Amino acid sequence: MARPDTAPPPRATVDRWWSPRRRERLLQLAFLLPAAVYLVAFFGFPVVKNVLMAFEQYTTTTFYTGEAPWVGFANYQAVLGSSGFGRAALNTALFTVGSIAGQFGIGLAIAVFFRRRFPLSRLLRSLLLLPWLIPLIVSSAVWRWILDQDSGVLNRFLGAVTGGSVQLGWLTSTSLALIAVIIVNIWIGIPFNTTILYGGLQDIPEELYEAAAIDGATGFRAFRYVTWPLLRPVVTVVLMLGVVYTVKVLDIILGLTNAGPANATQTIATQSYQLSFQQFDFGQGAALGNVLIVVSLVFALFYLRANRRTVQS
Template structure:
């Protein structure tokens, strides 16, 4: 029999086949990503572009009627950054956001650890815990405003009945108490959301790891510090970023509770943008304030992604 000599495969044909496979995989990835990209461009990119365009013009009520808004460039942004109300609103926003996040995360983490244990009616109580988060924010702020009234409010009535105070505490009319009251209400709204996310993160922690740590003699504090918290840290980062963005952009609670008062004590950047839009009808400056809020949220997201990347890098 003749020895048939096999030809060696052509390297060029293998390269072309590999290239075709890669092009096919890239086309499949692009097909899956196209709906998400289209959604982001349509519902996020277009509003951001429109807001940026408005912030560069002298957009007022008259411009809405006439359709002519003179181009002013960065004048709205410069006027905003130089104003005293912006600096005060920025400080109030930082205090309001930091206080809300700290309280929401501490309470939410404690509740998540509590519900992580199995006990009767645990699922029912977890479901009821979501009710404050599901309520409209305007309704929540209005109800708390009634409860925190100086004369006749439920909170002051309870404090008087317990002989803790003699006169009504000005929860929403005092310049020192109003911001604390806004933080309290926003915490009440955000705790269910924080608890739900942290509880989901705890559910993803393998039970075998906890059991192994308990067998090694780890106590409750050591178990949380060296086992639970390192595995929960990525979820905690997402919770903090989402909570910060949600608190930054939402004026509903403060507007319904205090209206930004008294004397601007609770005027955050979101409330300032609301007042500029719907009370002063200066849409150009309101859009500039919105751009600052978007920039702050973007920086927070970048910091989170950078920290997460460093944590994942060995």
């Protein structure tokens, strides 16, 4: 007895499976696929590799033998228990707090100033972005010339003002080097803070200031009771992003002081670099890098939470 042919699927089932909504969803996934592959290849793989290296004795010998013995938490014990880690952690905290305070304070003041309309305001706002656009290695070279102890512009200016010879070792003194590096990083970060805060100020309706002026709230009182409460969500985002960016600063410190003198400007980021690419102990360097990743991840979570609150409000 011949078997009956299998009946084709109903037309309604095919149409439901290949519906316009499903086609749109597949098209969206097709556009997201290249970005997902890029993130996995250039971000995901290095992070996973760095985490694994921190548990291995990964040195230059590994490149020839392909062997990296598993050492567990020995790398973390070595770097966290070293004599230089405490100094590096303290310098990282001081560098981050000092840079964020200076960048935010000056950036907010400039943003409030540029909220007023005056001639050439647009041109000046454009010029303000120059420190942010110049390559960091170029900025480091220029500031090394400015802060040079013997022929630096800053010491010559101070000497002209005081009427004497000033030879402050901005980059060679253990008491001034960290301050100098913080000042340079503040100069670089001011445009970012100003731009974001200025955008937040533009979203505040002018009618609120007019209503506040009727009640006598002008000047600082208007800033306290109108500007600051409405700008607070933007401030939270700026501070969180600033911490994430600053805690991993490497090129500025290396370009100015090379983490010296006598480890006066040594941070966790520079120490990780030196362990990996100067002492070629990639396992310990990766361990310190993972410490930075955890610190940045904590502040990134705070940023995402603050950003979600901003969107919901």
